[in-house]
Amino acid sequence: MANYFPRYTNILPLKIAVCLGTLALGVVVAFTYYGSPKAQVVGYMPDQPIPYDHELHVTQLGLDCRHCHSFVEKSGHANVPTANTCANCHHETKGGIKSDSPRLAPLMEAIDSGKPIQWVRVHKSPDYVYFNHSAHLNRGISCVECHGQVDEMRVVFHAEPLSMGQCLDCHRAPEDALRPLEEVFNLKYNARDYISKNETAKNILEDYVAEKSLDVDLDDEHGAQLAMGTMLKDRWNVRPKESCFTCHR
Ligand code: HEC
Numbered sequence: 001m002a003n004y005f006p007r008y009t010n011i012l013p014l015k016i017a018v019c020l021g022t023l024a025l026g027v028v029v030a031f032t033y034y035g036s037p038k039a040q041v042v043g044y045m046p047d048q049p050i051p052y053d054h055e056l057h058v059t060q061l062g063l064d065c066r067h068c069h070s071f072v073e074k075s076g077h078a079n080v081p082t083a084n085t086c087a088n089c090h091h092e093t094k095g096g097i098k099s100d101s102p103r104l105a106p107l108m109e110a111i112d113s114g115k116p117i118q119w120v121r122v123h124k125s126p127d128y129v130y131f132n133h134s135a136h137l138n139r140g141i142s143c144v145e146c147h148g149q150v151d152e153m154r155v156v157f158h159a160e161p162l163s164m165g166q167c168l169d170c171h172r173a174p175e176d177a178l179r180p181l182e183e184v185f186n187l188k189y190n191a192r193d194y195i196s197k198n199e200t201a202k203n204i205l206e207d208y209v210a211e212k213s214l215d216v217d218l219d220d221e222h223g224a225q226l227a228m229g230t231m232l233k234d235r236w237n238v239r240p241k242e243s244c245f246t247c248h249r
Protein backbone atom coordinates (compact mmCIF):
# COMPACT_ATOMS: atom_id res chain seq x y z
CA MET A 1 0.00 0.00 0.00
CA ALA A 2 1.19 3.47 -0.81
CA ASN A 3 2.42 5.57 2.09
CA TYR A 4 0.05 8.49 2.06
CA PHE A 5 1.60 10.01 5.13
CA PRO A 6 5.37 10.49 4.75
CA ARG A 7 7.54 10.20 7.89
CA TYR A 8 7.87 13.95 8.47
CA THR A 9 4.14 14.32 9.11
CA ASN A 10 4.79 12.56 12.41
CA ILE A 11 6.13 15.78 13.85
CA LEU A 12 3.38 17.94 12.34
CA PRO A 13 1.20 17.82 15.49
CA LEU A 14 4.24 18.95 17.49
CA LYS A 15 4.84 21.84 15.11
CA ILE A 16 1.20 22.88 15.36
CA ALA A 17 1.36 22.71 19.15
CA VAL A 18 4.51 24.85 19.26
CA CYS A 19 2.96 27.40 16.89
CA LEU A 20 -0.26 27.62 18.88
CA GLY A 21 1.73 27.92 22.12
CA THR A 22 3.84 30.76 20.73
CA LEU A 23 0.75 32.50 19.42
CA ALA A 24 -1.05 32.17 22.77
CA LEU A 25 2.01 33.54 24.58
CA GLY A 26 2.12 36.49 22.19
CA VAL A 27 -1.53 37.26 22.80
CA VAL A 28 -1.10 37.01 26.60
CA VAL A 29 1.95 39.31 26.53
CA ALA A 30 0.11 41.74 24.26
CA PHE A 31 -2.92 41.90 26.53
CA THR A 32 -0.84 42.24 29.69
CA TYR A 33 1.03 45.01 27.98
CA TYR A 34 -2.07 46.73 26.64
CA GLY A 35 -3.63 46.64 30.10
CA SER A 36 -0.68 48.47 31.65
CA PRO A 37 0.46 51.40 29.50
CA LYS A 38 4.04 52.39 30.21
CA ALA A 39 3.31 55.49 32.23
CA GLN A 40 6.86 56.11 33.41
CA VAL A 41 8.02 57.72 30.13
CA VAL A 42 5.42 60.47 30.52
CA GLY A 43 7.12 63.57 31.90
CA TYR A 44 10.64 62.61 30.72
CA MET A 45 12.42 65.95 30.21
CA PRO A 46 16.16 65.62 29.66
CA ASP A 47 18.54 68.61 29.90
CA GLN A 48 19.49 69.92 26.46
CA PRO A 49 22.87 71.39 25.45
CA ILE A 50 21.20 74.72 24.46
CA PRO A 51 18.10 76.10 26.24
CA TYR A 52 16.04 76.14 23.03
CA ASP A 53 12.48 77.27 23.78
CA HIS A 54 9.51 76.14 21.61
CA GLU A 55 7.07 78.50 23.33
CA LEU A 56 9.22 81.49 22.34
CA HIS A 57 9.99 80.42 18.77
CA VAL A 58 6.57 78.95 17.89
CA THR A 59 3.96 80.90 19.85
CA GLN A 60 5.71 84.26 20.25
CA LEU A 61 7.69 84.41 16.98
CA GLY A 62 5.15 82.41 14.95
CA LEU A 63 7.54 79.89 13.38
CA ASP A 64 5.93 76.85 11.75
CA CYS A 65 7.06 73.37 12.87
CA ARG A 66 8.28 72.70 9.30
CA HIS A 67 10.71 75.63 9.44
CA CYS A 68 12.89 73.34 11.56
CA HIS A 69 11.36 69.84 11.35
CA SER A 70 11.51 70.09 7.59
CA PHE A 71 11.20 66.37 6.70
CA VAL A 72 8.31 65.58 8.98
CA GLU A 73 5.53 65.57 6.36
CA LYS A 74 7.69 64.13 3.57
CA SER A 75 9.38 61.27 5.34
CA GLY A 76 8.71 58.52 7.85
CA HIS A 77 11.29 60.02 10.18
CA ALA A 78 11.08 63.44 11.78
CA ASN A 79 14.32 65.44 11.89
CA VAL A 80 15.80 67.80 14.43
CA PRO A 81 17.26 70.87 12.67
CA THR A 82 20.98 71.36 12.07
CA ALA A 83 22.80 74.37 13.52
CA ASN A 84 22.51 76.10 10.12
CA THR A 85 18.76 76.55 10.60
CA CYS A 86 19.43 78.45 13.82
CA ALA A 87 22.39 80.29 12.28
CA ASN A 88 20.09 82.04 9.80
CA CYS A 89 18.77 84.14 12.66
CA HIS A 90 21.42 83.93 15.36
CA HIS A 91 24.88 83.89 13.77
CA GLU A 92 26.70 87.23 13.67
CA THR A 93 27.32 86.87 9.92
CA LYS A 94 23.55 86.53 9.33
CA GLY A 95 20.67 87.66 11.57
CA GLY A 96 22.94 88.19 14.57
CA ILE A 97 20.04 87.94 17.07
CA LYS A 98 21.56 87.61 20.56
CA SER A 99 24.73 86.26 18.96
CA ASP A 100 26.82 87.17 22.00
CA SER A 101 24.41 85.64 24.55
CA PRO A 102 26.11 82.99 26.73
CA ARG A 103 22.99 80.83 26.26
CA LEU A 104 23.83 80.66 22.56
CA ALA A 105 27.57 80.01 22.99
CA PRO A 106 27.27 76.24 22.29
CA LEU A 107 25.34 77.09 19.10
CA MET A 108 28.06 79.45 17.83
CA GLU A 109 30.66 76.81 18.63
CA ALA A 110 28.73 74.20 16.65
CA ILE A 111 28.31 76.53 13.68
CA ASP A 112 31.97 77.53 13.60
CA SER A 113 33.35 74.02 14.16
CA GLY A 114 30.80 72.24 11.94
CA LYS A 115 30.23 69.67 14.71
CA PRO A 116 26.56 68.73 15.25
CA ILE A 117 24.74 69.85 18.40
CA GLN A 118 24.23 66.87 20.71
CA TRP A 119 20.46 67.23 21.33
CA VAL A 120 19.14 64.58 23.69
CA ARG A 121 16.41 62.51 22.09
CA VAL A 122 13.08 62.66 23.97
CA HIS A 123 10.76 60.37 21.97
CA LYS A 124 12.08 56.99 20.89
CA SER A 125 10.04 53.92 19.98
CA PRO A 126 11.59 50.49 20.55
CA ASP A 127 13.39 49.08 17.48
CA TYR A 128 10.69 46.46 16.89
CA VAL A 129 8.08 49.18 16.25
CA TYR A 130 7.52 50.60 12.77
CA PHE A 131 6.30 54.19 12.82
CA ASN A 132 5.85 56.73 10.02
CA HIS A 133 5.30 60.48 10.46
CA SER A 134 4.17 61.48 6.98
CA ALA A 135 1.55 58.70 6.90
CA HIS A 136 -0.13 60.43 9.86
CA LEU A 137 0.35 64.11 8.99
CA ASN A 138 -0.91 63.67 5.42
CA ARG A 139 -4.05 62.03 6.79
CA GLY A 140 -5.01 64.86 9.13
CA ILE A 141 -3.40 63.74 12.41
CA SER A 142 -1.67 66.62 14.25
CA CYS A 143 1.60 66.62 16.22
CA VAL A 144 -0.42 67.54 19.30
CA GLU A 145 -2.06 64.07 19.42
CA CYS A 146 1.28 62.37 20.04
CA HIS A 147 3.55 65.08 21.47
CA GLY A 148 1.15 67.34 23.42
CA GLN A 149 1.20 71.16 23.40
CA VAL A 150 4.80 71.54 22.19
CA ASP A 151 3.95 75.14 21.25
CA GLU A 152 3.65 75.89 24.98
CA MET A 153 6.76 74.00 26.11
CA ARG A 154 9.78 76.00 27.21
CA VAL A 155 11.59 72.67 27.50
CA VAL A 156 10.32 69.66 25.50
CA PHE A 157 9.07 66.73 27.54
CA HIS A 158 7.37 63.40 26.80
CA ALA A 159 3.71 64.40 27.21
CA GLU A 160 1.95 61.28 25.89
CA PRO A 161 2.63 57.59 26.68
CA LEU A 162 2.91 56.63 22.95
CA SER A 163 2.17 53.11 24.18
CA MET A 164 0.69 50.41 21.99
CA GLY A 165 -2.62 51.15 23.71
CA GLN A 166 -2.52 54.77 22.61
CA CYS A 167 -1.69 53.84 19.01
CA LEU A 168 -4.55 51.32 18.90
CA ASP A 169 -7.11 53.60 20.57
CA CYS A 170 -6.71 56.06 17.73
CA HIS A 171 -6.46 53.41 15.01
CA ARG A 172 -9.86 52.14 16.21
CA ALA A 173 -11.48 55.60 16.42
CA PRO A 174 -9.56 58.11 14.27
CA GLU A 175 -12.66 60.35 14.10
CA ASP A 176 -11.70 61.69 17.54
CA ALA A 177 -8.57 63.20 16.01
CA LEU A 178 -8.92 63.84 12.26
CA ARG A 179 -8.78 67.48 11.19
CA PRO A 180 -8.46 69.44 7.92
CA LEU A 181 -4.93 69.08 6.47
CA GLU A 182 -4.14 72.80 6.66
CA GLU A 183 -4.67 72.66 10.45
CA VAL A 184 -2.25 69.80 11.21
CA PHE A 185 0.56 72.17 12.26
CA ASN A 186 -1.75 74.48 14.21
CA LEU A 187 -1.55 73.10 17.74
CA LYS A 188 -4.32 75.45 18.94
CA TYR A 189 -6.94 74.10 16.49
CA ASN A 190 -10.34 72.94 17.62
CA ALA A 191 -13.21 71.99 15.30
CA ARG A 192 -15.83 74.27 16.87
CA ASP A 193 -13.71 77.43 16.42
CA TYR A 194 -12.74 76.30 12.94
CA ILE A 195 -16.33 76.10 11.67
CA SER A 196 -17.33 79.28 13.48
CA LYS A 197 -14.70 81.13 11.38
CA ASN A 198 -15.27 79.23 8.14
CA GLU A 199 -18.80 79.54 6.76
CA THR A 200 -18.26 77.14 3.82
CA ALA A 201 -16.85 74.43 6.06
CA LYS A 202 -19.75 74.92 8.45
CA ASN A 203 -22.34 74.48 5.70
CA ILE A 204 -20.65 71.37 4.35
CA LEU A 205 -20.49 69.88 7.84
CA GLU A 206 -24.13 70.74 8.63
CA ASP A 207 -25.24 69.08 5.39
CA TYR A 208 -23.22 65.99 6.25
CA VAL A 209 -24.66 65.81 9.78
CA ALA A 210 -28.20 66.10 8.38
CA GLU A 211 -27.58 63.57 5.59
CA LYS A 212 -26.21 60.96 8.02
CA SER A 213 -28.60 61.93 10.85
CA LEU A 214 -25.67 62.20 13.28
CA ASP A 215 -26.66 62.95 16.85
CA VAL A 216 -24.06 65.63 17.59
CA ASP A 217 -24.08 69.22 18.86
CA LEU A 218 -21.89 71.39 16.62
CA ASP A 219 -21.77 74.13 19.27
CA ASP A 220 -19.97 71.75 21.59
CA GLU A 221 -16.21 71.26 21.16
CA HIS A 222 -16.40 67.48 21.36
CA GLY A 223 -19.54 67.30 19.20
CA ALA A 224 -17.96 69.44 16.49
CA GLN A 225 -14.82 67.26 16.50
CA LEU A 226 -16.83 64.07 16.26
CA ALA A 227 -18.84 65.38 13.30
CA MET A 228 -15.74 66.74 11.52
CA GLY A 229 -13.74 63.57 12.22
CA THR A 230 -16.55 61.29 11.05
CA MET A 231 -16.97 63.27 7.85
CA LEU A 232 -13.23 63.34 7.04
CA LYS A 233 -12.86 59.63 7.80
CA ASP A 234 -15.72 58.89 5.45
CA ARG A 235 -14.71 61.29 2.63
CA TRP A 236 -11.00 60.44 2.72
CA ASN A 237 -11.69 56.75 3.35
CA VAL A 238 -9.35 56.66 6.36
CA ARG A 239 -8.86 53.08 7.58
CA PRO A 240 -5.98 52.76 10.06
CA LYS A 241 -4.92 49.14 10.36
CA GLU A 242 -4.93 47.15 13.60
CA SER A 243 -3.13 43.97 12.55
CA CYS A 244 0.16 43.25 14.35
CA PHE A 245 2.16 43.54 11.11
CA THR A 246 1.16 47.17 10.64
CA CYS A 247 3.49 48.26 13.43
CA HIS A 248 5.69 45.17 13.97
CA ARG A 249 7.58 44.23 10.80
C1 HEC B 1 13.29 77.09 15.37
C2 HEC B 1 13.29 75.68 15.22
C3 HEC B 1 12.12 74.82 15.70
C4 HEC B 1 10.78 75.00 15.48
C5 HEC B 1 10.09 76.13 14.74
C6 HEC B 1 10.11 73.86 16.08
N1 HEC B 1 11.03 73.03 16.66
FE1 HEC B 1 10.67 71.28 17.59
N2 HEC B 1 12.64 71.10 18.07
C7 HEC B 1 13.64 71.97 17.69
C8 HEC B 1 14.90 71.56 18.29
C9 HEC B 1 16.25 72.28 18.15
C10 HEC B 1 14.63 70.39 19.03
C11 HEC B 1 15.63 69.54 19.86
C12 HEC B 1 15.86 70.18 21.20
C13 HEC B 1 14.69 70.07 22.12
O1 HEC B 1 14.21 68.97 22.36
O2 HEC B 1 14.23 71.13 22.60
C14 HEC B 1 13.21 70.13 18.88
C15 HEC B 1 12.54 69.06 19.45
C16 HEC B 1 11.20 68.74 19.21
C17 HEC B 1 10.55 67.53 19.68
C18 HEC B 1 11.20 66.43 20.50
C19 HEC B 1 12.09 65.55 19.65
C20 HEC B 1 12.62 64.36 20.40
O3 HEC B 1 13.81 64.33 20.72
O4 HEC B 1 11.82 63.46 20.69
C21 HEC B 1 9.26 67.58 19.24
C22 HEC B 1 8.18 66.55 19.48
C23 HEC B 1 9.10 68.83 18.53
N3 HEC B 1 10.30 69.50 18.52
C24 HEC B 1 7.91 69.24 17.97
C25 HEC B 1 7.73 70.49 17.37
C26 HEC B 1 6.45 71.00 16.93
C27 HEC B 1 5.14 70.25 17.07
C28 HEC B 1 6.67 72.23 16.40
C29 HEC B 1 5.64 73.18 15.80
C30 HEC B 1 4.52 73.50 16.68
C31 HEC B 1 8.09 72.50 16.51
N4 HEC B 1 8.70 71.43 17.12
C32 HEC B 1 8.74 73.67 16.06
C33 HEC B 1 13.49 73.06 16.88
C34 HEC B 1 12.28 73.58 16.45
Ligand code: HEC
Nearest residue numbers: 050051052057061081085086088089097098101103104107
Ligand atom coordinates in the same frame (compact mmCIF):
# COMPACT_ATOMS: atom_id res chain seq x y z
C1 HEC C 1 13.40 83.03 12.56
C2 HEC C 1 14.51 83.40 13.41
C3 HEC C 1 14.98 82.41 14.46
C4 HEC C 1 15.38 81.11 14.27
C5 HEC C 1 15.34 80.27 12.99
C6 HEC C 1 15.86 80.65 15.56
N1 HEC C 1 15.73 81.64 16.50
FE1 HEC C 1 16.30 81.55 18.45
N2 HEC C 1 15.55 83.39 18.79
C7 HEC C 1 15.02 84.22 17.82
C8 HEC C 1 14.55 85.46 18.45
C9 HEC C 1 13.88 86.64 17.75
C10 HEC C 1 14.84 85.33 19.84
C11 HEC C 1 14.49 86.32 20.95
C12 HEC C 1 15.61 87.27 21.17
C13 HEC C 1 15.29 88.25 22.27
O1 HEC C 1 14.89 87.82 23.36
O2 HEC C 1 15.46 89.43 22.03
C14 HEC C 1 15.49 84.02 19.99
C15 HEC C 1 15.98 83.56 21.20
C16 HEC C 1 16.71 82.40 21.36
C17 HEC C 1 17.37 81.98 22.58
C18 HEC C 1 17.41 82.75 23.89
C19 HEC C 1 18.64 83.63 23.88
C20 HEC C 1 18.78 84.45 25.14
O3 HEC C 1 19.91 84.68 25.56
O4 HEC C 1 17.75 84.86 25.69
C21 HEC C 1 17.95 80.75 22.33
C22 HEC C 1 18.76 79.91 23.32
C23 HEC C 1 17.65 80.42 20.95
N3 HEC C 1 16.90 81.44 20.39
C24 HEC C 1 18.07 79.26 20.33
C25 HEC C 1 17.76 78.93 19.02
C26 HEC C 1 18.12 77.66 18.40
C27 HEC C 1 18.90 76.54 19.06
C28 HEC C 1 17.63 77.68 17.13
C29 HEC C 1 17.68 76.59 16.08
C30 HEC C 1 17.08 75.33 16.47
C31 HEC C 1 16.97 78.98 16.96
N4 HEC C 1 17.06 79.69 18.12
C32 HEC C 1 16.37 79.38 15.78
C33 HEC C 1 14.92 83.94 16.47
C34 HEC C 1 15.20 82.73 15.87
Ligand code: HEC
Nearest residue numbers: 065069072078079080123124125131136141142143146162
Ligand atom coordinates in the same frame (compact mmCIF):
# COMPACT_ATOMS: atom_id res chain seq x y z
C1 HEC D 1 0.74 59.57 15.43
C2 HEC D 1 1.75 60.02 16.37
C3 HEC D 1 2.70 61.13 16.02
C4 HEC D 1 2.43 62.32 15.37
C5 HEC D 1 1.11 62.80 14.81
C6 HEC D 1 3.66 63.06 15.34
N1 HEC D 1 4.66 62.33 15.93
FE1 HEC D 1 6.61 62.88 16.14
N2 HEC D 1 7.04 61.06 16.97
C7 HEC D 1 6.13 60.05 17.19
C8 HEC D 1 6.82 58.84 17.62
C9 HEC D 1 6.18 57.50 17.94
C10 HEC D 1 8.20 59.18 17.67
C11 HEC D 1 9.37 58.24 17.98
C12 HEC D 1 9.72 57.62 16.65
C13 HEC D 1 10.90 56.70 16.61
O1 HEC D 1 11.51 56.41 17.63
O2 HEC D 1 11.23 56.27 15.50
C14 HEC D 1 8.30 60.59 17.27
C15 HEC D 1 9.50 61.30 17.17
C16 HEC D 1 9.59 62.64 16.80
C17 HEC D 1 10.82 63.43 16.77
C18 HEC D 1 12.20 62.93 17.15
C19 HEC D 1 12.91 62.44 15.90
C20 HEC D 1 14.39 62.22 16.07
O3 HEC D 1 14.94 61.46 15.24
O4 HEC D 1 15.01 62.76 16.98
C21 HEC D 1 10.49 64.69 16.34
C22 HEC D 1 11.42 65.87 16.11
C23 HEC D 1 9.06 64.69 16.10
N3 HEC D 1 8.55 63.44 16.38
C24 HEC D 1 8.36 65.80 15.65
C25 HEC D 1 7.02 65.78 15.26
C26 HEC D 1 6.34 66.92 14.66
C27 HEC D 1 6.95 68.28 14.39
C28 HEC D 1 5.06 66.50 14.41
C29 HEC D 1 3.95 67.28 13.74
C30 HEC D 1 4.30 68.01 12.54
C31 HEC D 1 4.95 65.11 14.86
N4 HEC D 1 6.16 64.72 15.36
C32 HEC D 1 3.80 64.33 14.79
C33 HEC D 1 4.77 60.13 17.03
C34 HEC D 1 4.10 61.15 16.37
Ligand code: HEC
Nearest residue numbers: 130131132135139145166167170174177238239240246247
Ligand atom coordinates in the same frame (compact mmCIF):
# COMPACT_ATOMS: atom_id res chain seq x y z
C1 HEC E 1 -4.39 60.16 16.89
C2 HEC E 1 -4.49 59.07 15.95
C3 HEC E 1 -3.35 58.10 15.73
C4 HEC E 1 -2.40 57.73 16.64
C5 HEC E 1 -2.21 58.16 18.09
C6 HEC E 1 -1.57 56.77 15.97
N1 HEC E 1 -2.00 56.56 14.68
FE1 HEC E 1 -1.10 55.39 13.26
N2 HEC E 1 -2.46 56.00 11.87
C7 HEC E 1 -3.50 56.87 12.11
C8 HEC E 1 -4.16 57.18 10.86
C9 HEC E 1 -5.37 58.09 10.66
C10 HEC E 1 -3.47 56.46 9.86
C11 HEC E 1 -3.75 56.48 8.34
C12 HEC E 1 -4.76 55.44 7.94
C13 HEC E 1 -5.11 55.54 6.48
O1 HEC E 1 -4.31 56.08 5.71
O2 HEC E 1 -6.19 55.04 6.11
C14 HEC E 1 -2.41 55.72 10.54
C15 HEC E 1 -1.51 54.87 9.89
C16 HEC E 1 -0.49 54.18 10.52
C17 HEC E 1 0.44 53.28 9.87
C18 HEC E 1 0.42 52.89 8.40
C19 HEC E 1 1.46 53.72 7.74
C20 HEC E 1 1.81 53.23 6.36
O3 HEC E 1 3.00 53.28 6.02
O4 HEC E 1 0.89 52.80 5.63
C21 HEC E 1 1.30 52.83 10.83
C22 HEC E 1 2.47 51.88 10.65
C23 HEC E 1 0.93 53.44 12.08
N3 HEC E 1 -0.17 54.25 11.85
C24 HEC E 1 1.58 53.21 13.27
C25 HEC E 1 1.28 53.88 14.46
C26 HEC E 1 2.02 53.69 15.70
C27 HEC E 1 3.18 52.76 15.91
C28 HEC E 1 1.43 54.53 16.61
C29 HEC E 1 1.80 54.75 18.07
C30 HEC E 1 3.18 55.08 18.37
C31 HEC E 1 0.34 55.22 15.94
N4 HEC E 1 0.27 54.79 14.64
C32 HEC E 1 -0.47 56.15 16.55
C33 HEC E 1 -3.86 57.42 13.32
C34 HEC E 1 -3.11 57.35 14.49
Ligand code: HEC
Nearest residue numbers: 026029030033038126129163164167168242243244246247
Ligand atom coordinates in the same frame (compact mmCIF):
# COMPACT_ATOMS: atom_id res chain seq x y z
C1 HEC F 1 -0.86 50.66 15.77
C2 HEC F 1 0.42 50.07 16.08
C3 HEC F 1 0.49 48.71 16.75
C4 HEC F 1 -0.22 47.56 16.44
C5 HEC F 1 -1.31 47.39 15.40
C6 HEC F 1 0.28 46.52 17.32
N1 HEC F 1 1.27 47.03 18.12
FE1 HEC F 1 2.35 46.00 19.52
N2 HEC F 1 3.34 47.70 20.07
C7 HEC F 1 3.18 48.93 19.46
C8 HEC F 1 4.04 49.89 20.11
C9 HEC F 1 4.16 51.37 19.77
C10 HEC F 1 4.75 49.18 21.12
C11 HEC F 1 5.82 49.75 22.05
C12 HEC F 1 5.16 50.57 23.13
C13 HEC F 1 6.13 51.30 24.01
O1 HEC F 1 7.21 51.69 23.60
O2 HEC F 1 5.74 51.52 25.16
C14 HEC F 1 4.29 47.80 21.05
C15 HEC F 1 4.75 46.77 21.88
C16 HEC F 1 4.39 45.44 21.75
C17 HEC F 1 4.94 44.36 22.55
C18 HEC F 1 6.02 44.50 23.57
C19 HEC F 1 5.50 44.59 24.96
C20 HEC F 1 6.56 44.92 25.95
O3 HEC F 1 6.22 45.00 27.13
O4 HEC F 1 7.72 45.16 25.57
C21 HEC F 1 4.32 43.19 22.14
C22 HEC F 1 4.57 41.77 22.65
C23 HEC F 1 3.37 43.56 21.10
N3 HEC F 1 3.44 44.94 20.89
C24 HEC F 1 2.55 42.67 20.45
C25 HEC F 1 1.59 43.02 19.50
C26 HEC F 1 0.63 42.07 18.92
C27 HEC F 1 0.57 40.57 19.24
C28 HEC F 1 -0.15 42.78 18.05
C29 HEC F 1 -1.34 42.29 17.21
C30 HEC F 1 -2.45 41.82 18.04
C31 HEC F 1 0.33 44.18 18.09
N4 HEC F 1 1.38 44.27 18.97
C32 HEC F 1 -0.19 45.21 17.33
C33 HEC F 1 2.31 49.22 18.43
C34 HEC F 1 1.43 48.36 17.83
